[in-house]
Amino acid sequence: MDIATNSLKGDGIALSFGGIEVLKGLDVEFRAGEISGLIGPNGAGKTSLFNCLTGAYSPQKGTITYAGESLDGLSPAARASKGIVRSFQHTALSPDLTVLENVMIGVARNYRSGWLHSFLPTRRGRDEMSEMRADAERALAELGLAGAADKMTSELPPGMLRLVEIARAIVGRPAVLMLDEPAAGLNNLETRDLMRSLRALASPELVMVVVEHDMDLVMSICDRIYVLNFGAFVACGTPDEVRNDEDVVRIYLGSDDD
Ligand SMILES: Nc1ncnc2c1ncn2[C@@H]1O[C@H](COP(=O)(O)OP(=O)(O)OP(=O)(O)O)[C@@H](O)[C@H]1O
Numbered sequence: 001m002d003i004a005t006n007s008l009k010g011d012g013i014a015l016s017f018g019g020i021e022v023l024k025g026l027d028v029e030f031r032a033g034e035i036s037g038l039i040g041p042n043g044a045g046k047t048s049l050f051n052c053l054t055g056a057y058s059p060q061k062g063t064i065t066y067a068g069e070s071l072d073g074l075s076p077a078a079r080a081s082k083g084i085v086r087s088f089q090h091t092a093l094s095p096d097l098t099v100l101e102n103v104m105i106g107v108a109r110n111y112r113s114g115w116l117h118s119f120l121p122t123r124r125g126r127d128e129m130s131e132m133r134a135d136a137e138r139a140l141a142e143l144g145l146a147g148a149a150d151k152m153t154s155e156l157p158p159g160m161l162r163l164v165e166i167a168r169a170i171v172g173r174p175a176v177l178m179l180d181e182p183a184a185g186l187n188n189l190e191t192r193d194l195m196r197s198l199r200a201l202a203s204p205e206l207v208m209v210v211v212e213h214d215m216d217l218v219m220s221i222c223d224r225i226y227v228l229n230f231g232a233f234v235a236c237g238t239p240d241e242v243r244n245d246e247d248v249v250r251i252y253l254g255s256d257d258d
Helices: 046-054 076-081 099-105 123-142 158-170 188-201 215-221 239-243 246-253
Strands: 008-017 020-030 035-039 061-066 084-086 176-180 207-211 224-229 232-237
Touching (some): 008 046, 020 046, 020 207, 020 232, 035 046, 046 084, 046 176, 084 158, 099 123, 123 158, 158 176, 158 188, 188 215, 207 215, 215 239, 224 239, 224 246, 232 239
Parallel strands (some): 035 224, 084 176
Antiparallel strands (some): 008 020, 008 061, 224 232
16 A cells, blocks of 8 residues: 555544534644654643544544544544554553563454453464464564563563553554653653654554653654644644744743643
């Protein structure tokens, strides 16, 4: 398929709560092969747009497509089965499973018989289990976490937990990876490791979208940045273009938020 068509697009996305319009007819295109950033002050509408794209919210107006195919009306699970996955701002890992087992959960959707069947003492169950294990080991290795596979998640510092969660999101080889504030709660060193890992994940087929308050991270790793304010885009461009945009400097970069 032509990579240029493999974008996640929103056309005229409008969302209201109790009559208050929080997204005002947004047009957006997150392209494969790029890391896109979504930034803006508190309450600008970033999470609302993120939730519309992942299927957690249904916009009252507009259309969302991936590679030209409409996603309208599909639940988050149905979108995930099409390869559109998200990570969570607060880690959603199980403390009772090892790192490897937590990541294996993320790949279960790719197997015909699923997670439960893989534990059954059948040939197919055993084969699927070892494939899932190999997929999870590959995802952990991609993020530099091979050595942590057998640890319990409770033994890991926050920065590594965030990477484990990203490993769980990428283990099924998603088409679209949406990251909600991946650097929240991380120290400077952990944030730098995360930036390196995210940059290394970028590939020509993958649409990657990062909602983030950490401006250094966004400016360092993103190819294109959308700036949202009061539910409307005020700028879109490369980090340099956005950094030098007068409106952005006025409404966002000059604020005390970040
Ligand atoms: N479920 C909801 N019910 C009512 N209002 C909501 C809901 N979700 C978001 N809003 C409102 O929509 C507006 C945009 O909020 P949103 O969380 O999308 O902004 P944001 O840019 O992600 O902010 P932050 O950076 O603080 O997370 C805010 O005024 C918020 O109060």
